[in-house]
Every structure is written in C-alpha cells, then in structure tokens.
Amino acid sequence: MNTTKTHETIRILGIDPGLRVTGFGIIDRNGQKLAYVSSGCIKTDDSLSLPERIKTILDGIAEVVDAHRPQQAAVEKVFVNVNPQSTLLLGQARGAAIAALVGRGLPVAEYTALQVKQAVVGHGKAAKEQVQAMVVRLLSLSGAPSADAADALAVAISHAHGGQGLGALATKGFRVKNGRLV
Amino acid sequence: MNTTKTHETIRILGIDPGLRVTGFGIIDRNGQKLAYVSSGCIKTDDSLSLPERIKTILDGIAEVVDAHRPQQAAVEKVFVNVNPQSTLLLGQARGAAIAALVGRGLPVAEYTALQVKQAVVGHGKAAKEQVQAMVVRLLSLSGAPSADAADALAVAISHAHGGQGLGALATKGFRVKNGRLV
Numbered sequence: 307m308n309t310t311k312t313h314e315t316i317r318i319l320g321i322d323p324g325l326r327v328t329g330f331g332i333i334d335r336n337g338q339k340l341a342y343v344s345s346g347c348i349k350t351d352d353s354l355s356l357p358e359r360i361k362t363i364l365d366g367i368a369e370v371v372d373a374h375r376p377q378q379a380a381v382e383k384v385f386v387n388v389n390p391q392s393t394l395l396l397g398q399a400r401g402a403a404i405a406a407l408v409g410r411g412l413p414v415a416e417y418t419a420l421q422v423k424q425a426v427v428g429h430g431k432a433a434k435e436q437v438q439a440m441v442v443r444l445l446s447l448s449g450a451p452s453a454d455a456a457d458a459l460a461v462a463i464s465h466a467h468g469g470q471g472l473g474a475l476a477t478k479g480f481r482v483k484n485g486r487l488v
Numbered sequence: 489m490n491t492t493k494t495h496e497t498i499r500i501l502g503i504d505p506g507l508r509v510t511g512f513g514i515i516d517r518n519g520q521k522l523a524y525v526s527s528g529c530i531k532t533d534d535s536l537s538l539p540e541r542i543k544t545i546l547d548g549i550a551e552v553v554d555a556h557r558p559q560q561a562a563v564e565k566v567f568v569n570v571n572p573q574s575t576l577l578l579g580q581a582r583g584a585a586i587a588a589l590v591g592r593g594l595p596v597a598e599y600t601a602l603q604v605k606q607a608v609v610g611h612g613k614a615a616k617e618q619v620q621a622m623v624v625r626l627l628s629l630s631g632a633p634s635a636d637a638a639d640a641l642a643v644a645i646s647h648a649h650g651g652q653g654l655g656a657l658a659t660k661g662f663r664v665k666n667g668r669l670v
Contacts, residue, residue: 357563357596360586381539386572394568397579398586404542405587414539 313337319376319412320462321367322454323384325399326350328363329454332374333445335466342445344374345455356395360402367406379412380465382422382457417464422457425464495519501558501594502644503549504636505566507581508532510545511636514556515627517648524627526556527637538577542584549588561594562647564604564639599646604639607646 315336322329331345348366350359384400387393407414420430426440438456441447444463451459497518504511513527530548532541566582569575589596602612608622620638623629626645633641 355596356598357586357590360583361590364587364591384576386576390568390572390575393572393575394566394579397576398583401542401580401583401585402587403583404539404580405546405584405591408539408543409546409587409591414537416538 313339316378316466317343317374317376318462318465319371319374319379319407320458320460320465321379321381321403321407322457322461323363323381323396323400323403324454325359325363325395326352327454328366328399328403329452329456329458330367330370331451331455331457331459331462332370332376333459333462333466340444340463340466342447342459344370345451345459346370347452347454347458356398360398363399363402364406364409367403368410371407371410371412376412378415378465379407380415380417380461381407382461383416383418385419415465417461422460422464425467426460495521498560498648499525499556499558500644500647501552501556501561501589502640502642502647503561503563503585503589504639504643505545505563505578505582505585506636507541507545507577508534509636510548510581510585511634511638511640512549512552513633513637513639513641513644514552514558515641515644515648522626522645522648524629524641526552527633527641528552529634529636529640538580542580545581545584546588546591549585550592553589553592553594558594560597560647561589562597562599562643563589564643565598565600567601597647599643604642604646607649608642 313336315334317332317334320331326349328348332343334341334343348363350362381404384396387396404414423430423432423437427436437460438450441456441459442450445459495518497516499514499516502513510530514525516523516525530545532544563586566578569578586596605612605614605619609618619642620632620635623638623641624632627641
C-alpha cells in the first residue's frame with residue numbers, strides 16, 4: 307500500500323496588465339515547491355490605434371498560453387490613476403488581457419498589489435525592489451527578470467500560495483523575519 | 489457593356505460597450521442604402537466575478553459575429569466617469585469588447601458620442617431620444633429597439649456614413665433642417 311502523498315503539478319500564468327507593457331510570468335507549483343517556467347513582456351506600439359494595441363496584447367497572451375499551456379491564471383488588480391484618461395486606458399488593457407485568458411478557457415483569479423506584496427514579501431508595505439528580489443529568491447533565478455516580468459511572476463506566486471502568504475513557505479525551509487526571508 | 493454602378497454590401501456591427509449591458513446593432517450598407525439586420529444587448533450578472541462577466545461579453549459578441557458575419561465593426565468611445573472606479577470597470581468592459589472583435593479578425597473603428605450624434609442627427613447636442621428616433625427612421629424600423637441596441641445601431645450608422653454626417657443621407661431623399669430630418 308502506497309501512502310506517499312504526491313502532488314499534482316499546477317502551471318500558473320501571472321499577468322501584470324498595462325497598455326504599453328503587459329508582463330507575464332509562468333511557474334509550476336508542486337505541493338509547496340515552485341519552479342520557474344518562463345517570463346517576459348508584451349509591448350504595444352503607441353503609434354497604433356487602441357484596437358490594434360489590444361490585438362497585440364490578445365495575440366501575445368494567446369502565444370504564451372499556447373506555448374506553455376498553463377492551467378490557471380492570475381491577474382493583478384489595477385488601481386485608479388490620478389489621471390482618469392490613464393485609468394480608462396489601463397482598464398481597457400486589463401479587460402483585453404482577461405478576455406484573452408477566459409477566451410482560452412483559463413480560470414482567472416485576481417489579486418491586489420497589497421495581496422501580492424503580502425504573499426511574496428510578507429507585508430503590504432514592501433517596496434517594488436523587495437518584491438523583485440523575493441521573486442528571484444523564491445524561484446531560484448540566476449538573474450533578475452525585467453520589472454514587468456517580475457511583477458507578473460509575483461502575481462503567479464501569490465496565486466500558488468493560495469492567499470496563505472509566507473506561512474506557506476515554512477515548508478521550504480525559509481524563515482521570515484521583519485518581512486524578509488532569513 | 490454594363491456601365492451601371494453597383495455597390496457591394498458591407499455588413500457593419502456597432503457596439504455600445506458597458507460592463508452591465510453591452511448593446512449591439514448590425515446593419516447592411518449598400519451604397520447610400522442602409523438596412524437593419526439585427527440588434528440587442530448582452531447583459532452580465534453583477535453577482536459574478538469580473539473575469540466571468542468579461543467572459544459573458546466575449547461569448548456574447550462571438551455569438552453575434554458568428555451568427556451574422558459582419559465585415560467591419562465600430563465601437564463607441566467611452567468617457568471618463570466622475571467615479572474613477574466606474575471608469576475602470578467601463579474601460580475593462582470596452583477592452584473586452586474590442587478584444588472579442590479583433591479576436592475574430594474584424595477591423596474596429598472608434599467613434600465618440602459627439603461623432604455619433606453628428607452622423608445620425610446632424611448636430612452634437614442631440615438628446616439621446618433624438619438619436620434613437622433617428623435610428624428608427626433611418627433604418628425604417630417598425631418599433632423602437634432598446635436604448636442600448638439603438639445606441640449600438642447609431643454607432644454602426646456613423647461608421648456606414650464614413651464620417652460624412654447627414655450629408656450622406658441627401659441621396660435617400662431626406663432633407664435636414666435645424667438638425668432634424670424633414
């Protein structure tokens with residue numbers, strides 16, 4: 307009788323949406339283990355019309371999904387900007403990104419920047435650089451990914467933790483002190 | 489030798505985007521003649537998550553495109569709301585609608601509410617009811633479509649006029665006086 311507990315690997319695609327740059331990051335979660343798969347960003351040409359830029363985002367995400375076949379997706383929640391016009395543009399980019407994901411049949415979870423910081427760094431006041439450094443560490447990356455890709459990987463990590471925050475990392479042998487791994 | 493000038497029929501899908509209700513209207517344009525094809529609206533359940541509501545919009549537009557096979561699409565430009573959160577939600581709905589259209593290979597044009605009023609009524613200060621009444625008249629409808637469907641048909645009519653406004657209607661036997669057809 308085999309009593310060994312085995313975990314199924316879940317592939318997660320994280321998205322940090324934006325009209326100019328949409329970051330993406332893919333990780334595999336197996337139990338408490340996380341493994342880096344891929345990351346990068348989709349850039350749109352701001353000389354193109356909005357529908358053409360939306361098509362770039364749509365095609366870019368479709369390409370990533372087709373290449374890596376994630377089973378779940380997570381998208382960062384965006385906040386209203388001081389500039390209402392920017393808020394509208396960002397909203398449209400995010401709507402297009404979510405449409406690309408649900409159009410490929412992926413379940414989409416949403417996380418606020420606060421939830422991402424809490425899940426990745428352990429507290430909601432972490433600086434962007436701290437989040438990026440933790441992404442490098444948690445995924446054992448040899449180099450730092452671009453800021454947009456790192457943010458997208460952080461969203462994927464948040465989803466992998468299932469909202470459990472750094473508590474979920476205890477089994478990995480990390481210890482958290484003052485919001486930093488020690 | 490046949491010198492008769494013939495026109496190709498172009499089928500146009502107009503969209504009035506919204507998170508709760510997305511109106512759609514389809515017309516055929518043949519030369520200066522416009523013919524009503526179909527109209528209606530896609531409603532999303534506000535108890536669902538944003539990704540699920542976006543999927544409803546995406547699936548609804550895909551269904552309309554598959555059923556009627558329009559060759560061109562036009563989407564009303566939306567404006568920033570006094571409530572930034574509403575602006576963000578509307579932006580996401582509009583981004584999803586455009587994604588649905590470009591995802592089906594449709595070229596997407598954009599028109600402001602001002603352009604739609606000028607194209608359909610002849611001046612930019614027209615009331616919503618005037619626009620709706622003109623849609624009924626221009627398309628020879630027997631009854632009034634819902635407000636969202638009428639707005640979407642108005643966007644399709646604007647696109648059919650190619651920005652020529654009411655001047656393009658002269659050949660239909662209408663005369664414009666003080667922004668009203670007489």
